[in-house]
Amino acid sequence: MKYLQIATVIFALFSCNIAFAQTDKVVEDFEPSEVNQQGKEYPQVNSEGRVRVRIEAPQANNVQLDIGAVKYDLTKDEDGVWIGESAPQDEGFHYYQLNIDGASVPDPGTKYFYGASRWGSGIEIPAHDQEFYALKNVPHGQVRELQYYSDVQESMRRCFVYTPPGYEKNVDKRYPVLYLQHGGGENETGWSNQGKVNLIMDNLLAEGEVEPFIIVMDNGSWYRPRGERPAPRDTTQNDERERSWPPKGWADGFMNVLLKDIIPMIDSKFRTIPNQENRAMAGLSMGGMQTRIITLNNPDVFSHVGMFSGGSISVEDVENAPDFKENVKLVFISYGSRELENPRRGPWGDPKENTKALKEYGMNTHFYVSPETAHEWQSWRRGFYQFAPLLFDE
Numbered sequence: 001m002k003y004l005q006i007a008t009v010i011f012a013l014f015s016c017n018i019a020f021a022q023t024d025k026v027v028e029d030f031e032p033s034e035v036n037q038q039g040k041e042y043p044q045v046n047s048e049g050r051v052r053v054r055i056e057a058p059q060a061n062n063v064q065l066d067i068g069a070v071k072y073d074l075t076k077d078e079d080g081v082w083i084g085e086s087a088p089q090d091e092g093f094h095y096y097q098l099n100i101d102g103a104s105v106p107d108p109g110t111k112y113f114y115g116a117s118r119w120g121s122g123i124e125i126p127a128h129d130q131e132f133y134a135l136k137n138v139p140h141g142q143v144r145e146l147q148y149y150s151d152v153q154e155s156m157r158r159c160f161v162y163t164p165p166g167y168e169k170n171v172d173k174r175y176p177v178l179y180l181q182h183g184g185g186e187n188e189t190g191w192s193n194q195g196k197v198n199l200i201m202d203n204l205l206a207e208g209e210v211e212p213f214i215i216v217m218d219n220g221s222w223y224r225p226r227g228e229r230p231a232p233r234d235t236t237q238n239d240e241r242e243r244s245w246p247p248k249g250w251a252d253g254f255m256n257v258l259l260k261d262i263i264p265m266i267d268s269k270f271r272t273i274p275n276q277e278n279r280a281m282a283g284l285s286m287g288g289m290q291t292r293i294i295t296l297n298n299p300d301v302f303s304h305v306g307m308f309s310g311g312s313i314s315v316e317d318v319e320n321a322p323d324f325k326e327n328v329k330l331v332f333i334s335y336g337s338r339e340l341e342n343p344r345r346g347p348w349g350d351p352k353e354n355t356k357a358l359k360e361y362g363m364n365t366h367f368y369v370s371p372e373t374a375h376e377w378q379s380w381r382r383g384f385y386q387f388a389p390l391l392f393d394e
Contacts, residue, residue: 026050026085033110034124035093040109049125052085053098053107060100067096067123090338091127092378093194095120113194117185122194127378131203132385133196138206139165143192146269150261157219159262160188161270162198164205164212174271176213176278176392178304179258180384181220181287188219194377200385210389213280216266220254220283220290222246251293258294259301276327280391282306284380292317299324304391306332308383309339309375312351315361325363331355332387334368336379366390 030044030052042054053065058080064071067086074084095115097104106112106121113122141164150157164175180197182190191197197215204210267274281302283291288310295305296317305313305328312333318324333355340352355367368386370379 030085034126035111035122036109037111042109043107043121043123045123045125046085049088049091050085051089051094051096051123051125052083053109054081054083055098055100055107055109056081057100062099062101064099065096066099066104067094071099089123089125090373090376090378091125091130092373092376092381094123094125094376096123097121114187114189115185115194129382133199133203133381135199136203136206138202140202141165141167141198141205143198148261148265150257152257152260157257157261158188159216159218160192161217161266162192162201162215163270164201164214166212167214167271171271174273176211176280177266177270177272178213178215178280178282178391179262179302180215180217181281181283181290182217183283183285183287183310184222187221188217191215191217195381195384197381197384200381201388204385204388211392213392214266214270214272216262218258218262220258220287222250222254222286222290246289251290254290255294255297259298263301276300277303277329278392280304280306280330282308282332282384282387283310284308284383285310285375295328296321296324299327303328304330304332306330306334306383306387308334308380308387309336312349312354313358314349314354315357318358318361318363325361329364330390331358331363331365332368332383332390333365334370334379334383334386336370336373336375338372338374339379340369 027046027048030046032041033043033045036043042052044052051065051067053074055063057063060082063074063082065074065084065086068089070087072084072086074082076082095113097120098107106119110121110123112119141162144161144163146159146161148157180191182188201210201215205212266272279302281291281295282305288307291305291307292311292313295302296313299321300323313331333351335351352367355365359365368383370382373379
């Protein structure tokens, strides 16, 4: 009887291994990524969302693909070529890198994108809803690179400015402005390169779904002061440590540049409608946190507020911000669904509950959840797509 039980267990384990191997079988329909450098065959993506990379490194002893916070070992052939693939990835854009004998390097096959405080590789996993940010045969606006001097910082700075189709033709028309901020470790190139915000706007305008407006994308990078970051908050305790991070005043530097340099400069160089009713601010992650602080402190400057994966605004925040409720016409909050599965809510509390309470308090609020995405660009693309039609439509 005992031998029969052992044999049954072994057979069951063997069956499980076969089932696992079958479910883990790679579908061989890989195609070059749409963000590859011209003429490069790798990296590739298949219909499962797996990423396959290839690199010649005959002297290397170990090469890995590092994507989605997971490292995948590559296999070396007799010619010194390493190749391998990841598990299926979520739809949309992802940063990644190659790890060669412990050194993290960009993949020479891809275009480079600024993220994680460096220029590195990116991959696009085709999404079921990618039409809303696809390059189409519709009228296109322009993304202009603008160099300017900051009196606040006493240095040169750079921003990118999207102007809608027809901006150059109708010289009498003036436009509202959205100031749109990137996340931590990214820069002013993020929303147009990774986020494709210009294509989203072009497509929305072609469909008549949005009012035309200018978008300004500047560098809001902020660096932590020296010293150790406080330990993560214990969600089972009334732990105030996380509420001390980021430290008080962390957004003041960019706020001063925005209010004293950027906005006056944009109003002087572009045909804007230079008033509070026609000025909005939004951002993702760190940029959303900056948006929260800056708009709560300046409700006389901004009328529409958007935060993508960057906290939320509570009734208490509004009660402590004179004129915010009276002046601000929209508060928009969005997250990826996978982010909301995480029980940590940060010092701002539950974003969905905060937004619901703010609506009950009498403000115009919207809460959007991007399905099956995490803290990543597909969440923020979808968030912007939902946010843009709500701007300046009164």
